[in-house]
Amino acid sequence: MVANGTGVEMGTGGTRDLQTKAMPAQPTRVTGLTAKPPGPNALYSNIDKVHGDWRDDLIRDGYVVIKSAVPAERAANYRDDMLSYLETFAGGQGFKRDDPTTVLEKHLPIMNEKGMILGYGAQHEQFCWDIRAEPGVLNAFTTIYDTDDLMVSFDSMNMQWPNRKDAQPNTPWPHQDQHPETWNFRCMQGLVNIFPNGANDGGLIVCKGAHKLTEEFHNEFRDEVDKVWSWTPEWYGFTKSGMEWLEKKGLEWVKPCAEPGDLILWDSRTPHYNLPPTGESPRFCTYVCMGPLSDISQEQLRLKKEAFENCRGTTHWPQGLNIIPPGAVPVKRNGEECPHNTWQPRKKPVVSELAWKLTGIPYIQTEA
Numbered sequence: 475m476v477a478n479g480t481g482v483e484m485g486t487g488g489t490r491d492l493q494t495k496a497m498p499a500q501p502t503r504v505t506g507l508t509a510k511p512p513g514p515n516a517l518y519s520n521i522d523k524v525h526g527d528w529r530d531d532l533i534r535d536g537y538v539v540i541k542s543a544v545p546a547e548r549a550a551n552y553r554d555d556m557l558s559y560l561e562t563f564a565g566g567q568g569f570k571r572d573d574p575t576t577v578l579e580k581h582l583p584i585m586n587e588k589g590m591i592l593g594y595g596a597q598h599e600q601f602c603w604d605i606r607a608e609p610g611v612l613n614a615f616t617t618i619y620d621t622d623d624l625m626v627s628f629d630s631m632n633m634q635w636p637n638r639k640d641a642q643p644n645t646p647w648p649h650q651d652q653h654p655e656t657w658n659f660r661c662m663q664g665l666v667n668i669f670p671n672g673a674n675d676g677g678l679i680v681c682k683g684a685h686k687l688t689e690e691f692h693n694e695f696r697d698e699v700d701k702v703w704s705w706t707p708e709w710y711g712f713t714k715s716g717m718e719w720l721e722k723k724g725l726e727w728v729k730p731c732a733e734p735g736d737l738i739l740w741d742s743r744t745p746h747y748n749l750p751p752t753g754e755s756p757r758f759c760t761y762v763c764m765g766p767l768s769d770i771s772q773e774q775l776r777l778k779k780e781a782f783e784n785c786r787g788t789t790h791w792p793q794g795l796n797i798i799p800p801g802a803v804p805v806k807r808n809g810e811e812c813p814h815n816t817w818q819p820r821k822k823p824v825v826s827e828l829a830w831k832l833t834g835i836p837y838i839q840t841e842a
């Protein structure tokens with residue numbers, strides 16, 4: 475389901491120069507902030523409430539596409555940033571954006587079979603931070619939680635090409651990114667789409683409406699013997715019998731299509747996976763997930779600060795629970811640790827004041 479806008483002013487786009495000028499080189503560093511909890515208009519605070527906008531679609535379907543959360547001109551700039559990132563990777567390893575024959579692992583950062591870049595401190599590339607602080611993206615999440623005090627995940631990006639010769643097969647991996655014994659809405663996941671993403675262009679596939687059956691499903695499947703292994707409790711993989719259960723309920727797997735700059739949101743309870751593109755266009759996106767800072771402990775904030783300062787990535791959970799330490803995920807090239815992987819971005823990001831708040835660091839209270 476596609477919604478028309480976030481109901482907030484998103485601007486009409488601007489040049490890269492304007493964007494850079496708007497971001498101070500030395501942003502004001504606020505400290506000692508107190509987080510306001512979600513307000514009375516937060517999603518699911520009143521289940522009977524009709525919002526009259528994209529939130530109704532999100533509640534009903536478990537996902538929504540918010541059009542032009544990033545204005546088209548800036549989305550094009552981010553596409554250029556991402557392609558330049560690949561062309562300059564480790565000093566330039568041979569990838570050229572206009573030469574499909576260079577879409578080979580030897581020319582690129584290591585990506586897993588799903589298209590995720592998990593090494594190289596990629597989560598802290600400047601364009602990742604700029605996208606996180608995009609007004610339309612931020613406004614979508616402040617509308618969901620009805621508070622301005624939010625923390626963002628240090629998620630990565632996804633890059634996939636059609637007809638890639640040397641990629642491992644990307645077999646569907648249907649899952650929920652939420653503990654199977656927690657059934658209420660807890661987290662909104664998001665991605666900002668970069669290339670035109672039509673029916674054959676791969677990307678996110680969701681099981682429409684299945685978030686509403688989470689409790690019923692997990693009560694039935696609690697004791698299944700062939701559970702899919704997970705490194706984190708905040709994840710559940712659907713087995714063949716689980717998929718059959720969803721099908722018997724008449725639920726449908728759908729592919730949300732999106733234009734550059736559209737923000738796709740999905741409830742962490744919504745089963746999902748991704749597919750590689752089979753058309754003409756690559757599929758690029760960055761993941762952006764936010765949650766209320768009032769849900770996060772001071773200890774988690776301090777972990778998140780450490781992760782920010784050391785350019786560590788996280789899963790989609792904004793809380794500091796799932797920080798990925800160096801070496802925890804394989805970044806192997808020809809069977810060996812990738813020699814280009816320093817776990818650091820090309821340059822430390824310069825974050826705006828808005829993005830600085832999203833790190834959660836200004837909300838750390840000084841010890842008495």
Ligand SMILES: [Fe+2]
Binds near residue numbers: 649650651746
């Ligand atoms: Fe996921």
